[in-house]
């Protein structure tokens with residue numbers, strides 16, 4: 001009943017019964033995974049008597065750094081992995097092997113079926129991007145969401161922290177980013193190009209203390225928070241705070257209230273680049289993630305074309321025209337991050353890539369062929385094609401679906417059939433996640449949830465589930481895809497999600513039951 005489906009599962013007879021107290025033994029290095037498991041078991045009192053649950057780090061347990069070996073016998077449970085990431089994954093399997101726990105039943109007897117599971121992921125980076133810039137999401141929601149991510153053996157929460165419509169992270173020494181940049185006067189109603197606005201200010205940002213706590217909460221679940229600071233495009237909120245960063249320093253622009261693609265981008269003078277380095281320095285102190293996302297998507301270069309200084313900079317760099325400044329800008333930031341042991345990830349829409357540093361991880365969001373092209377040039381890539389991974393697209397054609405920024409429908413069946421590792425592309429080794437090694441190839445895949453039309457956590461939850469479960473399975477499990485088997489496992493999994501409070505309180509009228517199963521063999 002596990003999602004994502006484990007690589008090898010061998011049932012045995014019998015079961016391991018958990019009593020009111022827990023005999024949990026953890027080797028050095030396995031303590032955090034053991035603490036997480038104990039929390040999922042209702043924080044039972046500990047004992048050293050009776051059948052034991054043992055967590056062990058063992059280089060020979062599995063050859064994949066995120067893999068694990070789990071043996072459940074009636075008298076003993078043994079979870080072993082070569083690294084902590086594998087233990088965290090095994091803990092989530094143990095969690096899913098338990099009957100669904102309701103809050104009141106947490107100390108009741110629980111049982112695990114005897115079995116042997118050997119399991120490892122197909123792709124090292126299994127992410128979800130959440131856009132907290134277009135609509136701010138409360139930090140307690142992020143804490144809960146991180147745990148739901150971990151439940152699906154996803155290991156990256158990519159937080160889209162800045163955009164034209166809001167700057168959501170406190171930065172030392174640049175107070176106006178949040179004093180001015182975190183509030184917009186109102187929001188557009190409807191899609192890009194609408195002339196209707198709601199008249200309601202929208203505001204919010206995360207403090208350093210909140211982000212530090214979130215990072216720690218995520219690390220205790222094997223989840224890495226990858227921060228995104230978008231540049232040089234999608235920066236209207238930063239320019240509203242510090243107009244000198246823009247191409248029209250004498251014009252004070254408000255934080256953008258519209259949806260769509262703003263023409264306002266950062267200037268390419270030293271002050272703008274130093275601003276970005278300052279922000280990235282501070283971001284590195286808050287987020288230990290090796291990967292730092294620097295945006296780079298939908299960069300309209302009209303303002304550089306009109307700006308003699310930008311044209312002069314392009315010429316002095318030997319670039320044929322200002323469009324080359326995008327790859328140059330992103331590469332400058334990657335170099336800076338690399339000097340501090342980090343690496344840049346950017347969005348890749350096929351623009352500005354000719355002169356992009358090959359150390360930058362390219363997130364192919366627009367067209368799948370951009371991934372193959374980037375790999376051919378020498379990049380590691382994250383597969384995030386919008387038609388299959390943008391969970392802000394409506395999931396059914398039902399008339400009561402919440403409004404979406406696009407008419408597209410991305411069904412559960414579409415999400416399940418998405419193959420992040422198509423024929424002809426190869427995955428890079430898991431070590432790439434930590435040390436950047438492994439050469440060009442697919443580093444991973446990611447679900448995206450943009451929030452222009454998802455103003456509340458309730459709408460976000462409606463959009464996430466169950467499609468995130470399907471994408472998680474594609475990120476983890478190998479090519480043997482069986483929709484009927486997935487559908488069978490999804491039913492109890494949805495009960496588990498409901499018990500966790502992960503599902504929206506209400507779905508659109510008529511949506512429950514038949515709607516999300518469109519195209520699936522339920």
Ligand code: ACM
Pocket residue numbers: 297298347365
């Ligand atoms: C994107 O959808 N602009 C990455």
